[in-house]
Amino acid sequence: MSSPAAEQAPHHRAEPRLDGLAPAALAQLQLAACAIRDGAEAPARRALGSVLDMAPEHPEALRLYGILHLRAHRHAEAQGSLRRAIAQWPDYALAHSDLGNVLQAAGELDAAFASWRQACALAPQAAMPWFNLGRHLQLHGDTAAAIDALARAQSLAPDFLPALILLGDALVHAGRFEEADLRYRAALARHPGCGDAWRGLANMKTRPLGDADREQLRAALRRPNLAASDRIAMGFALGKVHEDHGDYEQAFATLNAANAQQRDLAMWNAAAFRTHVDAMLAIAARLPSPHDTGLGHPVIFIVGLPRSGSTLFEQILAAHPEVEGASELPDLEDVLSEESARRRQPLLQWLAVATADDWARLGRRYLERTARWRSRKPRHVDKLPSNWLLAGVLGAMLPGARIVDARRDALETGWSCYKQQFYRLPHFACTLSDIAAYIRDHERTMARWQAADPRRIRVQPYEALLADPEHEIRALLAFCGLAFDPACLDYHLAARSVRTASAAQVRQPLQRDTARAARYGALLDPLRFGLGIPTLG
CATH class of the missing domain: 3.40.50.300 (P-loop containing nucleotide triphosphate hydrolases)
Structure with a gap:
């Protein structure tokens, strides 16, 4: 799903201009995006209603309404909002991409892919539509096409870590392990504490991680302000390194700690x-x-x-x-x-x-x-x-x-x-x-x-x-x-x-x-x- 705060990003030619919105409307739009991100539906509705009172049928407000409806599983309402946004701005790539997400959730997969591909055609130099298309191609089993789309996204935004990681995952699924290894390590060169990159390397279970990996993991785990998700993923990877090297007591202790942190996020009953x-x-x-x-x-x-x-x-x-x-x-x-x-x-x-x-x-x-x-x-x-x-x-x-x-x-x-x-x-x-x-x-x-x-x-x-x-x-x-x-x-x-x-x-x-x-x-x-x-x- 596109970020509900996407209006903060630089605008491409195929996105609606927000310049004409009054400062008060822009402020309400920002409040709505934050409320949607936090799962607060009532404040989001109030903020979007204010924007539409000031700027009726504004496509970005309608797009955010579509995301709000989708997160509440109101697929018909979500489609309606997004189609109204596209009617106001037919070349709005982000709205087409979000419409694809709604159509997928409603079980209309062919129509969803048509929307995702339309977003790429409207904004061919923007990384996000290609990333979104590649992500869904991979989820639905078209790995070869996913690799092409994700490679395009990564070439357009070389430092965009999610594209690097997902491209590595797709290459693993295709059996192209050396190429996947390069993508994961490229992500680590940009962000040594990237848990998803370590997860990808550790999940190639036929390829042991080496001594250098163990030291790099230990150093990364000492980094301040490490996100819990990254710390957990690196803990599982370090456990695999210890097992690969025959350090079974250390492997058990490391995996025990990683699982305890995972359990703290949500406890199984x-x-x-x-x-x-x-x-x-x-x-x-x-x-x-x-x-x-x-x-x-x-x-x-x-x-x-x-x-x-x-x-x-x-x-x-x-x-x-x-x-x-x-x-x-x-x-x-x-x-x-x-x-x-x-x-x-x-x-x-x-x-x-x-x-x-x-x-x-x-x-x-x-x-x-x-x-x-x-x-x-x-x-x-x-x-x-x-x-x-x-x-x-x-x-x-x-x-x-x-x-x-x-x-x-x-x-x-x-x-x-x-x-x-x-x-x-x-x-x-x-x-x-x-x-x-x-x-x-x-x-x-x-x-x-x-x-x-x-x-x-x-x-x-x-x-x-x-x-x-x-x-x-x-x-x-x-x-x-x-x-x-x-x-x-x-x-x-x-x-x-x-x-x-x-x-x-x-x-x-x-x-x-x-x-x-x-x-x-x-x-x-x-x-x-x-x-x-x-x-x-």
């Missing part, structure tokens, strides 16, 4: 989550039988814990000529959120009263939203791990879909989660005890649904794949209704974008030496205790 899981299990057990048991056949969901091998299983399936790997899609959650907004009720209140026709409608909505992933191949993989919580709902909504529950040794999975910085907060992975509780909630939920309908749910152990790759790959393909294809055995050769923290790992043949938990000994006893595994201490 394991008891409340367990109550939510229980409610979902109880309600989903009473959902109506579907009219069309084949609805959803084109979809393969991969669910489970993060760091459990889900990206690897997606890579194997995406090597098949009939399957597109779509990575971690928000669409299932978004469809349910749309329905909650339509009914003006939270999910748990309307689940029990939804009819079979309602579920079929929601299933078709998901297929409509994800149709672009099946434009070249007839089926797609959706591997958002947390969709395990909706496995029971999927039996009513998309009963023809197949669900692969990715499993890896629970201790290894839990420790891998603890080492990984997650940005969606609050997150369960900030304490070892919360990780154990989350794993057990996942296991009991999936055991319930897999026992009820093994035809549509398969538990896929990572260790079984290591022990007998061809047998497991053949069984996985058969479960998904796919003929065996030898390309799936050479999954690491598949040329595709991989948009997760495992981007580097899945471009290698199977590795059998990835276990790390045992090297930490009794330090991981809280995780062992929570998982019901004998402790060492």
Whole structure:
């Protein structure tokens, strides 16, 4: 989303002139931008109303109204405000870019990209429209085009760190690791305390960070006035450096501190989550039988814990000529959120009263939203791990879909989660005890649904794949209704974008030496205790 304070930036030819506004109107516009930034809707409305009283239909006030409506999920009102702004100033690139954001939020993706591209055409020498286009291309899986747009943004604004970082991320997803490394290090040359650059380097998990990196990280962490987000990201990166060098006690202490800081930002409530899981299990057990048991056949969901091998299983399936790997899609959650907004009720209140026709409608909505992933191949993989919580709902909504529950040794999975910085907060992975509780909630939920309908749910152990790759790959393909294809055995050769923290790992043949938990000994006893595994201490 464009900054609501964008009127403070230098104005390009394709932006509306603010010179004609009276000083009082300019002051109110500034107040509105700050209020929107801070999430204060009432003051923002008052300030924008004052501007429009003084300057009716002023495009910048209308644009800010569009952003205000978008942040409150009022998509129709947001579109209306932005289209009025564009009607006043058709060449206003920033308004076109913001309209794209609104259209995306409303599920109109083709129209959104048309607006983002129009913004670039109107202001080709401005970095922000290219950055916004590249960011969304990357989010929606068009990595090659994203790299082009982000490179254009970075060339127009060489010191704009977000463009450098996002370009590095896109290059990682494309498997161009040397080029990504250069972008991240260019960002660090400009700002040694840039946590996102260190996060990018640390997430290339097949490339150890060296002694020089360790010293640079330590020096950066001593900088005064370091932002909390940067300090946390660098803490996770430094933990990886210590592990790469075999300093396991130091790695544990460093990661423990980083997770504590992360948890301070937003605390996970394991008891409340367990109550939510229980409610979902109880309600989903009473959902109506579907009219069309084949609805959803084109979809393969991969669910489970993060760091459990889900990206690897997606890579194997995406090597098949009939399957597109779509990575971690928000669409299932978004469809349910749309329905909650339509009914003006939270999910748990309307689940029990939804009819079979309602579920079929929601299933078709998901297929409509994800149709672009099946434009070249007839089926797609959706591997958002947390969709395990909706496995029971999927039996009513998309009963023809197949669900692969990715499993890896629970201790290894839990420790891998603890080492990984997650940005969606609050997150369960900030304490070892919360990780154990989350794993057990996942296991009991999936055991319930897999026992009820093994035809549509398969538990896929990572260790079984290591022990007998061809047998497991053949069984996985058969479960998904796919003929065996030898390309799936050479999954690491598949040329595709991989948009997760495992981007580097899945471009290698199977590795059998990835276990790390045992090297930490009794330090991981809280995780062992929570998982019901004998402790060492």
